[in-house]
Amino acid sequence: MNLLDIVLAIPLIGFMVLLLAPRASHAAIRGLALGFSLAAFVASLGLAFQFQTNAPGEQFVTDLVWIVSPNIHYHVALDGLSLWLVILSTLLTPICVLVSWQSIQKRIKEFFAFLLLLEFGLTGVFAAQDLFLFYVFWEVSLVPMYFLIGIWGHERRIYAALKFFLYTFAASVLMLTAIIYIYNHAGTFNYSEILAMISSGRLSFGRNEMLLFLAFFVAFAVKVPLFPLHTWLPDAHVEAPTAGSIMLASVMLKMGTYGLVRFCLPMFPGAARACAPWIAVLAIIGIIYGALVAMVQPNMKKLVAYSSVSHLGFVVLGIFSFTQIGMDGAVYQMLNHGISTGALFLLVGYLYDRRHSLAIADYGGVAAAAPWLSTIFLVTTLASIGLPTLNNYVGEFLVLQGAALANFRWAVFASIGVILSACYMLWLYQRVFYGETHDQVRDHVFDLKPREWAAVAPLIVMMVWMGMYSQSFLPVVGKTTARILDQTQVNVQFQVHGAPGVSTEVARAR
Amino acid sequence: MPVNVAPAGIEYVRFLPEIILIVTGTLLMVLDVMLRDRAPQAYGHISIVALLGAMAASVIANSSPGPAFSNLMVVDGFATFFRVLVTGVGVLTVLSSYRFLQREGAEAGEFHALLLFSVAGQCVMVSANELIMIFIGLEISSISSYVLAGYLRDDKRANEAALKYFLLGSFATAFFLYGIAVVYGMTGYTSLTAIRAALSAGPSTPPPVFIGVAAALMFVGLGFKVSGAPFQIWAPDVYQGAPTPVTGFMATGAKAAAFAIFLRIFMTAFEPISGEWWPLVWASALMSMTIGNFAALTQSNIKRLLAYSSIAHAGYVLVALAARSQVGTAAAMFYLAAYALMNLGAFAVVAHLSGKGERFLSVDDFAGLAERQPLTAALLSIFLLSLIGVPLTGGFFGKFYIFKAALDSHLVWLTVLGLLNSAVAAYYYLRILVVMYFREPAEAAPQLEPLSAGLRAALVIPAVGTLLLGIFPAWVLDFAGKSSVFVR
Numbered sequence: 001m002n003l004l005d006i007v008l009a010i011p012l013i014g015f016m017v018l019l020l021a022p023r024a025s026h027a028a029i030r031g032l033a034l035g036f037s038l039a040a041f042v043a044s045l046g047l048a049f050q051f052q053t054n055a056p057g058e059q060f061v062t063d064l065v066w067i068v069s070p071n072i073h074y075h076v077a078l079d080g081l082s083l084w085l086v087i088l089s090t091l092l093t094p095i096c097v098l099v100s101w102q103s104i105q106k107r108i109k110e111f112f113a114f115l116l117l118l119e120f121g122l123t124g125v126f127a128a129q130d131l132f133l134f135y136v137f138w139e140v141s142l143v144p145m146y147f148l149i150g151i152w153g154h155e156r157r158i159y160a161a162l163k164f165f166l167y168t169f170a171a172s173v174l175m176l177t178a179i180i181y182i183y184n185h186a187g188t189f190n191y192s193e194i195l196a197m198i199s200s201g202r203l204s205f206g207r208n209e210m211l212l213f214l215a216f217f218v219a220f221a222v223k224v225p226l227f228p229l230h231t232w233l234p235d236a237h238v239e240a241p242t243a244g245s246i247m248l249a250s251v252m253l254k255m256g257t258y259g260l261v262r263f264c265l266p267m268f269p270g271a272a273r274a275c276a277p278w279i280a281v282l283a284i285i286g287i288i289y290g291a292l293v294a295m296v297q298p299n300m301k302k303l304v305a306y307s308s309v310s311h312l313g314f315v316v317l318g319i320f321s322f323t324q325i326g327m328d329g330a331v332y333q334m335l336n337h338g339i340s341t342g343a344l345f346l347l348v349g350y351l352y353d354r355r356h357s358l359a360i361a362d363y364g365g366v367a368a369a370a371p372w373l374s375t376i377f378l379v380t381t382l383a384s385i386g387l388p389t390l391n392n393y394v395g396e397f398l399v400l401q402g403a404a405l406a407n408f409r410w411a412v413f414a415s416i417g418v419i420l421s422a423c424y425m426l427w428l429y430q431r432v433f434y435g436e437t438h439d440q441v442r443d444h445v446f447d448l449k450p451r452e453w454a455a456v457a458p459l460i461v462m463m464v465w466m467g468m469y470s471q472s473f474l475p476v477v478g479k480t481t482a483r484i485l486d487q488t489q490v491n492v493q494f495q496v497h498g499a500p501g502v503s504t505e506v507a508r509a510r
Numbered sequence: 511m512p513v514n515v516a517p518a519g520i521e522y523v524r525f526l527p528e529i530i531l532i533v534t535g536t537l538l539m540v541l542d543v544m545l546r547d548r549a550p551q552a553y554g555h556i557s558i559v560a561l562l563g564a565m566a567a568s569v570i571a572n573s574s575p576g577p578a579f580s581n582l583m584v585v586d587g588f589a590t591f592f593r594v595l596v597t598g599v600g601v602l603t604v605l606s607s608y609r610f611l612q613r614e615g616a617e618a619g620e621f622h623a624l625l626l627f628s629v630a631g632q633c634v635m636v637s638a639n640e641l642i643m644i645f646i647g648l649e650i651s652s653i654s655s656y657v658l659a660g661y662l663r664d665d666k667r668a669n670e671a672a673l674k675y676f677l678l679g680s681f682a683t684a685f686f687l688y689g690i691a692v693v694y695g696m697t698g699y700t701s702l703t704a705i706r707a708a709l710s711a712g713p714s715t716p717p718p719v720f721i722g723v724a725a726a727l728m729f730v731g732l733g734f735k736v737s738g739a740p741f742q743i744w745a746p747d748v749y750q751g752a753p754t755p756v757t758g759f760m761a762t763g764a765k766a767a768a769f770a771i772f773l774r775i776f777m778t779a780f781e782p783i784s785g786e787w788w789p790l791v792w793a794s795a796l797m798s799m800t801i802g803n804f805a806a807l808t809q810s811n812i813k814r815l816l817a818y819s820s821i822a823h824a825g826y827v828l829v830a831l832a833a834r835s836q837v838g839t840a841a842a843m844f845y846l847a848a849y850a851l852m853n854l855g856a857f858a859v860v861a862h863l864s865g866k867g868e869r870f871l872s873v874d875d876f877a878g879l880a881e882r883q884p885l886t887a888a889l890l891s892i893f894l895l896s897l898i899g900v901p902l903t904g905g906f907f908g909k910f911y912i913f914k915a916a917l918d919s920h921l922v923w924l925t926v927l928g929l930l931n932s933a934v935a936a937y938y939y940l941r942i943l944v945v946m947y948f949r950e951p952a953e954a955a956p957q958l959e960p961l962s963a964g965l966r967a968a969l970v971i972p973a974v975g976t977l978l979l980g981i982f983p984a985w986v987l988d989f990a991g992k993s994s995v996f997v998r
Contacts (some may be wrong), residue, residue, distance in 0.1 A: 023884075067984045069991065070914065107880075136901035143900060146940075150948040158948050162940055169898075170933035177929055180914045181922075 223256030242349030326402015333395030365437030542619030587993025671751025686731025758857030798825030878951025904979030
């Protein structure tokens with residue numbers, strides 16, 4: 001039982017405790033939820049301190065037999081990729097608890113129970129080292145999110161919840177087929193053993209590699225979401241309660257990109273390289289399309305949702321550039337997007353709590369009514385559009401650099417997205433915060449309360465920290481991405497198109 | 511064949527579960543005169559004791575496995591697994607029927623006597639090793655359930671259900687019997703092991719066409735019993751019309767027993783010609799899954815919905831049979847156990863909510879259940895998530911093992927189509943969750959009665975079982991794996 005197991009166990013215990021708690025004692029339920037989520041966060045900070053940057057391989061390994069036949073293990077561990085994503089999940093959960101403190105008024109017990117169950121599923125997804133266990137966590141995280149959207153969401157919540165569940169579920173059954181197929185050939189679900197077998201040539205999927213790759217890829221691409229599989233996302237985001245939007249945008253979308261890096265690339269390198277140009281094109285379409293659609297949205301949450309499509313396009317582009325720099329940038333961008341888009345949804349949620357509207361037209365002149373809220377929103381907006389010294393800048397720069405190394409035209413088109421993001425975000429800011437102050441706004445929109453400060457402050461600190469001193473985070477990430485890139489060099493059966501050849505040199509050069 | 515005229519004592523031990531059930535069933539009919547007005551609950555108590563006794567006797571019998579009565583029956587792990595399963599289904603059916611019968615004013619000894627006879631017939635089926643014996647078990651079980659389906663004799667729909675079930679069931683049994691006759695005519699045997707030997711005996715094998723015809727006839731009969739497509743037409747009407755606890759019983763116990771003989775006949779007697787019959791099973795599996803799931807999408811009556819879902823689930827088990835391997839047999843066994851638990855739970859909830867005269871059977875009648883009765887809603891959610899196949903429930907591991915077995919046997923397309931089917935199925939199960947959790951209760955919603963003790967047990971036991979199968983599947987799977995080797 002090491003620290004990672006404790007981080008995983010705390011939310012699960014919290015979930016069970018909350019289920020047993022008496023329904024009427026609201027204060028106690030909120031307190032318990034905050035206590036458990038903070039405990040998980042503190043424990044996960046311990047992970048960061050104890051993590052050996054220079055040690056090879058996974059750390060905090062626990063490998064216990066769960067089921068003998070088929071050979072399924074409870075096998076969890078962390079590397080540089082999953083470490084920060086686990087901490088991201090544990091950081092955002094207490095923030096979500098704080099955000100929902102007052103805004104959730106019905107069925108409080110179930111709400112916080114589902115939030116903790118969601119945290120358990122998410123941390124599990126990032127920590128699992130056994131393909132089967134990964135699938136279990138993947139699906140388990142689906143159920144609480146379904147209820148969060150469906151019970152506590154806005155008007156069209158039922159439609160959004162169903163669409164969200166069915167999209168993800170349908171895509172992931174294909175992944176299950178692929179996982180079983182791999183098990184039948186490899187005889188194990190153990191991730192590192194499978195990788196070792198592939199790189200030593202003992203395991204080869206032959207012609208089926210492409211099909212297996214696609215089975216995994218579609219499951220992840222729906223989750224990311226990659227254009228044209230993104231249509232569930234605006235619905236789910238807009239209809240979800242604030243906490244649901246935050247968890248969905250900040251962590252759940254990362255499950256998809258994490259899966260691409262963790263499974264698609266190293267396990268099916270040949271197919272991944274063969275498909276890379278196509279996927280990069282889809283990613284670029286997503287970047288530009290997402291930005292253009294965001295620009296014309298009359299609804300703030302929908303705008304932020306489409307901006308996510310755009311931002312996640314950068315992540316996918318970075319991953320499929322097959323360069324060390326692009327990959328590092330993609331991973332960093334996952335974290336950045338988690339922080340800054342999480343903060344955006346949180347702030348939009350604050351506005352909604354006050355004015356009870358998401359329509360941009362209902363606002364105007366908020367800056368006069370609530371100066372601190374406006375300042376914080378401005379910082380977040382600037383972070384989101386990639387202002388230097390704030391976090392997104394670092395990630396986007398690395399991704400664009402990686403994309404340029406792979407294929408210069410990709411970088412040119414993708415950078416259009418950066419410009420567009422400045423347009424729609426600043427325009428949003430202008431319409432909501434400047435201009436004449438409506439009476440409705442003056443009467444209802446008050447400034448941040450201490451509890452709200454507590455929720456948003458950590459995110460602002462992280463934006464500045466990650467923008468100013470990325471060296472706290474990147475070296476650990478780089479070790480892992482380098483290993484994954486090495487793995488993609490083996491056993492390439494498909495024709496490699498010109499560009500990735502360059503990436504090989506880049507990878508070696510670092 | 512040598513005929514052992516005087517059975518040894520141990521053979522009676524191997525037959526003990528059936529003896530207990532038949533004797534108690536007969537006793538209940540006699541006691542009816544004394545108990546009817548004084549202690550109507552006593553029938554249920556006696557039945558539960560008898561069923562638990564039969565379950566214990568099955569376990570005891572398993573400690574001395576072997577044939578009985580001149581090889582007519584055999585006690586092996588397979589038989590024991592299904593005996594425990596069908597008696598367990600019987601117990602849960604009785605538990606969920608206490609309140610139901612009281613509400614309908616229909617407490618009588620016949621109900622429980624017929625239930626015990628039906629379970630006894632299923633026990634005979636699963637432990638028979640010979641076609642005539644299988645047929646006798648099938649008839650005992652079927653005829654009892656025809657009557658049970660029409661047990662509420664003042665209810666029009668129940669009458670329709672019983673008549674339909676009886677007519678079509680008789681046809682199916684006739685097909686099955688005809689198949690037996692052809693096999694006997696071609697090989698001269700009715701014992702499964704002897705037929706297998708005759709079919710794999712090289713040059714002197716009987717003409718394959720006739721054996722194929724016999725297998726096809728039996729396939730028709732059994733396909734009807736398990737409600738696999740294209741012989742599934744009866745299921746929705748019968749499931750809808752029959753009293754809810756009986757529907758649960760037919761959808762789980764009767765189906766499990768029918769699958770048990772399906773597996774035993776096709777994996778022993780007809781195993782040598784498995785290359786011939788598996789495309790049939792393949793097609794039937796795909797049709798059952800597709801028809802069941804797509805038809806369920808549009809249902810608004812919860813019992814019809816569960817009926818179509820039960821057709822789809824029969825399809826999943828047929829996938830395991832199409833794999834025609836030992837792993838496939840074990841997967842089918844596991845799935846049937848998981849399916850019995852989750853489906854019985856779901857039907858128990860329906861029995862609880864339907865109200866007197868089964869008036870509230872629309873999916874919309876579940877609106878706001880999460881607020882009206884949180885515990886019932888939570889338990890039903892577990893069953894529904896398991897029926898969808900979400901991890902950490904028994905239904906997930908059941909599907910996982912079945913499709914793993916199918917991939918082992920290189921049935922890639924059937925696996926892909928089957929899993930996509932399960933994604934379609936998610937929609938209609940989720941619809942029930944939506945109504946329970948996301949809708950407010952209707953204003954005219956009837957006052958729900960609190961869960962009675964019997965129903966509470968009939969809900970909590972399957973829920974715990976479903977979760978246990980989902981977290982520690984190895985307990986059941988190991989036994990299924992060991993028992994999937996048939997006596998040949």
